[in-house]
Amino acid sequence: xxxxGNNDNTxxxxxxxxxxxxxxxxxxxxxxxxxxxxxxxxxxxxxLCKAFIVxxxxxxxxxxxxxxxxxxxxxxxxxxxxxxxxxxxxxxDVKMDNKDEV
Numbered sequence: 892x893x894x895x896g897n898n899d900n901t902x903x904x905x906x907x908x909x910x911x912x913x914x915x916x917x918x919x920x921x922x923x924x925x926x927x928x929x930x931x932x933x934x935x936x937x938x939l940c941k942a943f944i945v946x947x948x949x950x951x952x953x954x955x956x957x958x959x960x961x962x963x964x965x966x967x968x969x970x971x972x973x974x975x976x977x978x979x980x981x982x983x984d985v986k987m988d989n990k991d992e993v
Contacts, residue, residue: 892940893925905938919943 892902909917919942920934933939 893920897939902938902940906940909938 892898892905906917913936915936917938919937919940921937921942922934924931925933
């Protein structure tokens with residue numbers, strides 16, 4: 892981030908806000924002078940971060956991370972479904988055993 896009092900939370904908020912309120916590309920503050928005097932050199936249509944470029948390699952890496960997380964989520968959901976099914980089967984077996992005893 893650039894500018895006074897900037898931290899990770901304000902940077903994240905600024906980028907998220909820019910993504911949701913504008914269809915223009917997010918490039919950040921292109922002038923290096925913004926660090927010296929943000930009130931003068933500030934591009935108000937861009938978030939308070941240094942200029943950056945997203946490469947095809949960056950996109951590919953992020954897509955891989957998303958696929959890995961989706962796979963982990965799928966595995967966790969399947970484990971949960973199997974666990975719930977096993978619990979349900981145990982409950983049915985216990986109820987059937989209790990009927991036999993009565």
